[in-house]
Amino acid sequence: MGEIIKVAMPKGRIYKKAAELFRAAGLQIPVDVDESRKLVISLPEIGMEFIMAKPVDVPTYVEYGVADIGIVGKDVLMEENRDVYELLDLGIARCRMSVIALPDWEPGIHQRVATKYPNVASQYFREQGQQVEVIKLNGSIELAPLIGLADRIVDMVETGQTLRENGLVEMESIFEITSRLVANRVSYRMKNAEIQAVCDALSRVIQGGVQG
Ligand SMILES: Nc1ncnc2c1ncn2[C@@H]1O[C@H](COP(=O)(O)OP(=O)(O)OP(=O)(O)O)[C@@H](O)[C@H]1O
Numbered sequence: 135m136g137e138i139i140k141v142a143m144p145k146g147r148i149y150k151k152a153a154e155l156f157r158a159a160g161l162q163i164p165v166d167v168d169e170s171r172k173l174v175i176s177l178p179e180i181g182m183e184f185i186m187a188k189p190v191d192v193p194t195y196v197e198y199g200v201a202d203i204g205i206v207g208k209d210v211l212m213e214e215n216r217d218v219y220e221l222l223d224l225g226i227a228r229c230r231m232s233v234i235a236l237p238d239w240e241p242g243i244h245q246r247v248a249t250k251y252p253n254v255a256s257q258y259f260r261e262q263g264q265q266v267e268v269i270k271l272n273g274s275i276e277l278a279p280l281i282g283l284a285d286r287i288v289d290m291v292e293t294g295q296t297l298r299e300n301g302l303v304e305m306e307s308i309f310e311i312t313s314r315l316v317a318n319r320v321s322y323r324m325k326n327a328e329i330q331a332v333c334d335a336l337s338r339v340i341q342g343g344v345q346g
């Protein structure tokens with residue numbers, strides 16, 4: 135048996151889809167892991183240890199090497215800008231990063247944009263040559279234009295339901311988001327056979343079309 139791989143697994147909406155993908159790839163995660171509140175889960179039967187992380191922290195654990203690999207949304211990778219190796223597009227948790235506003239939005243003199251992704255938003259508006267004040271929020275971003283905190287927001291859109299129910303419109307899409315498999319650069323060399331085996335197994339499932 136090879137070395138144990140430490141995996142930073144995002145809690146929340148990505149976990150279920152990632153676990154489904156792992157199982158389809160023959161990595162049998164026991165079902166009780168899905169409901170567990172345990173944060174470090176040893177899975178010797180598949181040669182792994184899961185570190186149950188807040189999604190935004192996954193690239194940090196992987197960059198510092200306390201996790202060898204991790205699963206994380208492209209949105210978080212773009213925002214956090216950590217030094218990790220992006221190995222595979224898993225095709226799960228698909229959505230897009232967009233600029234959103236009220237339907238009657240018009241560019242004003244002092245424009246404010248609320249978002250959970252201040253780096254992504256700042257870079258986008260800089261590239262567009264638009265001067266805006268970016269305000270960081272941590273959730274329920276759609277509230278900002280409704281209650282007058284900001285003119286526009288930068289946030290994720292999946293089905294569009296949140297926008298519809300709040301009378302907002304998507305003005306432009308900035309980039310597509312899916313979850314990615316990432317690796318620590320040193321781990322990728324030191325545990326190459328083990329990491330590559332996981333990557334290949336997941337890759338075969340993805341090519342076979344088991345996505346969500
Ligand atoms: N509506 C959505 N549809 C599809 N994928 C999404 C959607 N919202 C978020 N995601 C993806 O799932 C990832 C994690 O989102 P999730 O809502 O589970 O975490 P979070 O809001 O960052 O964490 P927490 O709820 O712990 O604060 C995001 O980084 C993104 O890649």
Ligand SMILES: O=P(O)(O)OC[C@H]1O[C@H](OP(=O)(O)OP(=O)(O)O)[C@H](O)[C@@H]1O
Nearest residue numbers: 273274275289290291292293294295296
């Ligand atoms: O297009 P939809 O299918 O409606 O999905 C988009 C919504 O999903 C995410 O929010 P999340 O559920 O993570 O809640 P949050 O407000 O706490 O970020 C995102 O921030 C949008 O609000």
